[in-house]
Each structure stands twice: as C-alpha cells, then as structure tokens.
Amino acid sequence: MGVGFAMVSVxxxxxxxxxxxxxxxxxxxxxxxxYMVLREHQHIDLRGAGWVLSGRLPGAIAxxxxxxxxxxRTLDGMIAGIVLAAAVAMAAGWSxxxxxxxxxxxxxxxxxxxxxxxxxxxxxxxHLRAHETKTRIADCDMLV
Numbered sequence: 001m002g003v004g005f006a007m008v009s010v011x012x013x014x015x016x017x018x019x020x021x022x023x024x025x026x027x028x029x030x031x032x033x034x035y036m037v038l039r040e041h042q043h044i045d046l047r048g049a050g051w052v053l054s055g056r057l058p059g060a061i062a063x064x065x066x067x068x069x070x071x072x073r074t075l076d077g078m079i080a081g082i083v084l085a086a087a088v089a090m091a092a093g094w095s096x097x098x099x100x101x102x103x104x105x106x107x108x109x110x111x112x113x114x115x116x117x118x119x120x121x122x123x124x125x126x127h128l129r130a131h132e133t134k135t136r137i138a139d140c141d142m143l144v
Contacts, residue, residue: 006119007083014079018072025118051103052110059111066116079117086119 006025013020037044067075088094096102113119 006117007087010079010117010119011083014076018076029118048098048103051100052107055104055107055109056111056114059108059113060115061111062108063112063115066112075116079113079119082113082117083119 005028009025013024066078070078096106
C-alpha cells in the first residue's frame with residue numbers, strides 16, 4: 001500500500017463512481033502511515049518533512065480552490081495526468097536534489113494532488129531506498 005495504493009485505487013474508484021475518492025484512501029492512510037513511521041522511526045527526516053509540509057498547506061488550499069473551480073471531467077483529466085506523470089517519473093528513476101526549495105515545491109504539488117485526488121506522496125523522495133522513501137512520505141502524510 002502507500003503511494004502505489006492510491007495511484008491504483010483512485011483511478012479505479014473514479015471509474016466506478018467519481019464521488020468515491022478520496023474517502024477510502026484517507027480512511028486507510030492514517031493507520032498505515034502511523035505504522036510505517038513507528039516501524040521505520042530511525043529514518044524520519046523532520047527537517048525535510050517540515051519543508052515539504054510548509055508547501056503542502058498552500059498546495060492544499062490551491063487544491064480546494066481547484067475542486068471548486070474545475071468541472072468534474074477536467075478534474076478527472078488532471079488527476080489522470082498527475083498519475084501518469086508520477087508513474088513515468090518513478091519508472092524512469094527520476095530524482096530531485098533535496099534542497100529546501102525543491103522540498104517546498106514538492107509539498108505544494110503534494111498538497112494539490114492530495115487534496116484533489118488523495119494521491120499526495122511527494123515524488124521528490126523516490127530516489128531513496130525503499131524503507132527511507134516510505135518513511136519520509138509517511139512523515140508528511142501522517143502530519144497532515
């Protein structure tokens with residue numbers, strides 16, 4: 001589960017009924033991320049999570065605005081584009097230098113995508129080893 005869970009379940013649930021997401025993902029995310037943070041606590045990066053979270057709040061506000069402004073069809077297309085872009089970036093092994101600026105930008109993108117689609121893991125962490133990636137994304141998800 002985790003980011004992969006949302007990347008698969010959101011499009012499927014949207015096809016079934018566009019009102020389903022993000023409720024099931026949100027209900028499952030908190031216990032999952034809490035468990036991951038407790039299990040992998042030695043890999044927590046509070047400083048990095050702080051920068052990501054500082055961008056995530058403005059991103060979430062922008063996401064709420066988009067939900068109010070965009071038609072459902074446009075929103076569905078945007079979500080599909082986000083999922084495809086994230087999948088391509090992860091498959092290509094794309095990595096981002098972990099600067100404060102990039103972490104804030106990742107937080108903004110994460111806030112927008114998390115609010116509009118329940119897929120909110122910052123892709124900027126995908127270059128790390130699996131247990132570090134999961135823990136750092138869980139840090140951000142649990143604190144929001």
